Amino acid sequence: MQLTSKTKGICILLGVLAAIGVGTWIYQLVNGLGVTGMSNVNSWGTYIIMFMLFVGLSAGGLIVASSAHVFNIESFKPLALPAVICSTVCICLAGMFILIDLGGIVRIWRILTGPNFVSPLLWDMCVITCYLVINILDLVWISKGAEEKVRKLSYVALPVAILVHSVTAWIFGLQIAREWYTAIMAPIFVASALDSGLALLIVCLVALDRAGIAEFPVKLQNMLGKLLATFVAVDAFFIGCEVLTMAYPGAGQAQALAIMATGETAPFFWFEMIGGLLIPFLLLAGQKRRNSTGLVVTASLLVVFGVFCKRCWLLLTSFVEPNMYGAPGISLGTHAAQTGGRATWALTGSYMPTLPEVVIVIGVLALGGLAFTLLSQYLIKGRTQTQGAAGEAHAAKPAEANRAAV
Amino acid sequence: MTKLAIAINLHRCTGCHTCVNACKMQNNVPMGMLWNRVITENSAVSDGVEGTYPNISRTTIPLACQHCENPACQKVCPTGATYKDDMGRVEIDYDKCIGCRMCMAACPYNVRVFNWNEPDRDPGFNYGDARVPVRSKGVVEKCTLCKERTDNGQVPMCVECCPMEARVYGDLDDPNSEISKLRAKNNVRILLEDMGTKPQVFYLE
Numbered sequence: 001m002q003l004t005s006k007t008k009g010i011c012i013l014l015g016v017l018a019a020i021g022v023g024t025w026i027y028q029l030v031n032g033l034g035v036t037g038m039s040n041v042n043s044w045g046t047y048i049i050m051f052m053l054f055v056g057l058s059a060g061g062l063i064v065a066s067s068a069h070v071f072n073i074e075s076f077k078p079l080a081l082p083a084v085i086c087s088t089v090c091i092c093l094a095g096m097f098i099l100i101d102l103g104g105i106v107r108i109w110r111i112l113t114g115p116n117f118v119s120p121l122l123w124d125m126c127v128i129t130c131y132l133v134i135n136i137l138d139l140v141w142i143s144k145g146a147e148e149k150v151r152k153l154s155y156v157a158l159p160v161a162i163l164v165h166s167v168t169a170w171i172f173g174l175q176i177a178r179e180w181y182t183a184i185m186a187p188i189f190v191a192s193a194l195d196s197g198l199a200l201l202i203v204c205l206v207a208l209d210r211a212g213i214a215e216f217p218v219k220l221q222n223m224l225g226k227l228l229a230t231f232v233a234v235d236a237f238f239i240g241c242e243v244l245t246m247a248y249p250g251a252g253q254a255q256a257l258a259i260m261a262t263g264e265t266a267p268f269f270w271f272e273m274i275g276g277l278l279i280p281f282l283l284l285a286g287q288k289r290r291n292s293t294g295l296v297v298t299a300s301l302l303v304v305f306g307v308f309c310k311r312c313w314l315l316l317t318s319f320v321e322p323n324m325y326g327a328p329g330i331s332l333g334t335h336a337a338q339t340g341g342r343a344t345w346a347l348t349g350s351y352m353p354t355l356p357e358v359v360i361v362i363g364v365l366a367l368g369g370l371a372f373t374l375l376s377q378y379l380i381k382g383r384t385q386t387q388g389a390a391g392e393a394h395a396a397k398p399a400e401a402n403r404a405a406v
Numbered sequence: 407m408t409k410l411a412i413a414i415n416l417h418r419c420t421g422c423h424t425c426v427n428a429c430k431m432q433n434n435v436p437m438g439m440l441w442n443r444v445i446t447e448n449s450a451v452s453d454g455v456e457g458t459y460p461n462i463s464r465t466t467i468p469l470a471c472q473h474c475e476n477p478a479c480q481k482v483c484p485t486g487a488t489y490k491d492d493m494g495r496v497e498i499d500y501d502k503c504i505g506c507r508m509c510m511a512a513c514p515y516n517v518r519v520f521n522w523n524e525p526d527r528d529p530g531f532n533y534g535d536a537r538v539p540v541r542s543k544g545v546v547e548k549c550t551l552c553k554e555r556t557d558n559g560q561v562p563m564c565v566e567c568c569p570m571e572a573r574v575y576g577d578l579d580d581p582n583s584e585i586s587k588l589r590a591k592n593n594v595r596i597l598l599e600d601m602g603t604k605p606q607v608f609y610l611e
Contacts, residue, residue: 032543033505034523040439043510043520103505103520103544110485110502121484121508176601177478177514322516323598324469326445327452333519337438338526344438347450 003377007211014370021363024356025100033103035356039332042319042351047101049311050361053196054094055128055168056189056307060197061087062135062161064224065142069154075220079205080150081142082214085375086204087197088135091164093368095128100360120170131164143379165193178318179256182245188238195231196307198224199280199300204372206297213381222290225299229284232303236277239310259320264350265313272313276306319349409475409494409578410551411606412565413588414468416595418572421446421453421466428567429470432552434534436525436541441517441549442470442564468564468573471496471517471549472597472605479509479518488546494578494606495551503545510546514601518548578606 003011028035038045061083068076099105115122134157141149166186172178173185202224209216246253260269280299289295322330329347336343353361421444429435429442447465448456455462477496480488487502488509510518524543527533532540537554541547552562556575560566565575576585588594588610595609 032521032523036522038522040510040519040522041516043507098506101506103507103522103546104503104542105505107485107502107504110487110504114486114502116481116483116486118481119484119508120482121506125484171508172511175478175482175512176603177512323514323601324445324447324467324516326447326467327449327454328443328445330516331439331443331519333439333522335438335523338436338523340437340528 007373007377011370011373014366014373017366018363018370021360021366024359024363028100028356028360029105033101034335035354037352037354037357039334039337039346039349039351041322041330041332041346041349042316044101044315044319045351046353046357046361047097049308049315050364051094051097051101052168052189052311052315053308054090054097055165056193056196057200057304058087058090058094058131058135058197059161059165059190059193060195060199060201061085061090062131062138062157063194064198064201065138066154066157066161069151070158075223078214079201079220081139081380082205082208082376083201084135084138084142085372085379086201088132088139089368089372089375090197090200091128091132091135092371093364095132096364096367100364120167120174124164124167124171127160127164127167131160134160139379162190165189172314177323179246179253180314180318182242184238184242184245188235188242191231191235191238192307192310195228195235196304198228198231199303202228202300203297203304206293208376208380213376218291218293221293221296222287225284225290225296228300228303229281232277232281232284236281239273239277255321256317259317260313264320265317268309268313268316272306272309275302276309280306316349316351319351321348407494407579408492409606410556411473411494411576411578411585411589411608412551412562413574413576413585413608413610415572415574415610416465416467417610418570419444419466419468420570422569424567424569425468425564425573428563429549430534432534432555432563433538433550434527434532434540435547436521437528438526439519441519441547442468444468467597467609469515469517469597470564470607471551472515472603472607473549473551475604475606476602478512478514478601478603482508482512484508493556495553495556496548497550497553498545498547500539500541500545500547505544505546507546514598514603518546520546 036045064076065080065083067073068080111125134153138150138153138157169186169189172180173182175181205216208214246257259265280302283289283295283299327347328345331344332346423444426440426442426444430440433441435441445467446452446454447467455464457463473496477490480490480496484506485502485504487499489497491497507520510520521541521543525541535554555562561575565573574585574588576583578586578589580586589608593611595611596605
């Protein structure tokens with residue numbers, strides 16, 4: 001299998017970005033999490049936002065792949081391999097973001113020697129590990145063509161995929177101290193995992209089609225677009241339920257709602273409402289519009305970015321107003337706070353990612369891009385080529401034809 | 407069983423911050439963070455007031471770990487680094503802390519602080535009680551109810567140093583202790599009682 005010069009160029013670029021990210025991570029390990037924008041009042045930031053986003057993005061792939069077998073949707077079956085590659089890469093990135101966020105990664109083995117089984121974080125680590133194993137098994141069996149094993153695994157994969165997002169939601173949703181404390185957190189996470197995950201899968205499938213690696217017929221694009229529109233509607237419904245419940249009593253959570261609607265996190269909230277839910281839904285609602293690859297990709301990218309914005313407002317809104325409010329406030333513990341004086345204190349929470357944080361995030365994303373590119377080259381293209389050589393010319397033909405077109 | 411606790415008489419507290427400094431000195435708390443702080447409730451300025459003139463009031467609340475009976479922080483800790491000990495205190499085993507900061511998200515009182523950087527101490531060396539373990543970068547810390555002192559029958563440093571004698575330290579499981587009698591009175595205030603964390607630190611209004 002040969003990489004084209006264009007693919008090679010992309011891989012080198014992604015590799016360099018990933019290397020810079022690793023370097024910056026080492027810088028963070030040496031200097032501490034003080035190099036980020038986090039503080040004692042806003043104690044989680046971009047890494048946790050990206051963690052939530054990527055756990056969600058991972059869903060789409062595995063759910064589409066397992067649905068193909070569980071519900072016997074024949075037309076989804078050719079998508080299973082790219083879908084599982086996408087899912088595997090995303091869950092690895094999610095895990096990486098959690099590890100990067102840890103202040104004491106050298107003591108991580110303590111989770112194995114003294115696990116606290118009531119901690120949602122422990123549940124999450126268990127369920128993510130299961131999920132990763134399922135993804136890898138799926139990947140191996142699909143590429144080997146072990147149809148029966150894949151079918152059986154799908155019955156396990158589908159509930160685990162839903163569980164992994166619910167458990168991630170419970171990390172937040174079970175905390176009575178914060179505005180996250182709501183029973184709808186898990187359904188919201190599953191819904192936004194479904195829409196953002198499927199949206200990312202569509203983008204990846206279009207990219208693979210353009211690269212001549214795997215064919216993505218317009219009919220299938222139309223079908224997935226329709227499914228995406230449904231998922232977006234479900235997500236919007238859940239968010240609507242939550243927002244109404246927050247707003248109606250006019251007390252308690254209404255303060256948090258005000259921060260979301262008109263305060264610090266308003267840009268994220270409104271982008272998601274309009275750019276991440278309404279516009280993509282309208283774009284995908286029309287039967288004819290779904291045949292346009294440009295429109296479907298635009299809508300999909302909007303959905304992914306909208307869900308990213310949702311992660312931002314969801315996480316950060318809860319850190320703005322401390323429950324015990326009063327001057328001088330909370331001692332921040334940041335690098336600036338160490339110099340003493342007013343810089344030590346904050347009455348309310350604020351957060352802005354720093355350059356090292358952004359560089360690390362870009363590095364992780366680049367690593368993901370690299371892994372996806374290489375895996376799809378080796379597993380999909382490599383596979384279609386061997387199949388072609390074995391005489392199953394029909395499998396290889398579309399890819400070849402597409403490459404000629406590109 | 408023992409259930410160590412502190413009662414703070416808000417009528418006696420003048421907001422002098424002596425307990426803040428006593429705690430910092432005793433426990434070698436690094437620059438930029440405090441285990442115990444005094445807030446002027448619902449005021450954007452220190453020593454400010456609540457309400458509008460002439461209907462104004464001022465409450466200064468010394469705020470540190472509430473040593474909850476139902477600690478939200480302890481439940482969420484994945485490694486069991488945060489634990490409830492047999493004296494009823496919420497403690498941290500720094501060797502087990504992986505710095506995930508789940509406990510900081512779970513604590514309703516914002517009393518946990520994290521070593522974001524290499525801990526910095528103004529005199530350039532460790533100070534305070536030599537028995538207090540030195541924490542490293544990347545771990546969470548908070549009030550231990552002066553574990554090293556209370557283990558040896560001494561009272562916590564904030565209680566020892568309060569010039570107004572606003573603080574009472576004792577065992578809530580001992581019905582004859584002063585603190586148990588104070589706890590039974592009807593002027594007890596529990597911070598964020600509706601969170602259900604059942605703090606052992608309580609306030610007298």
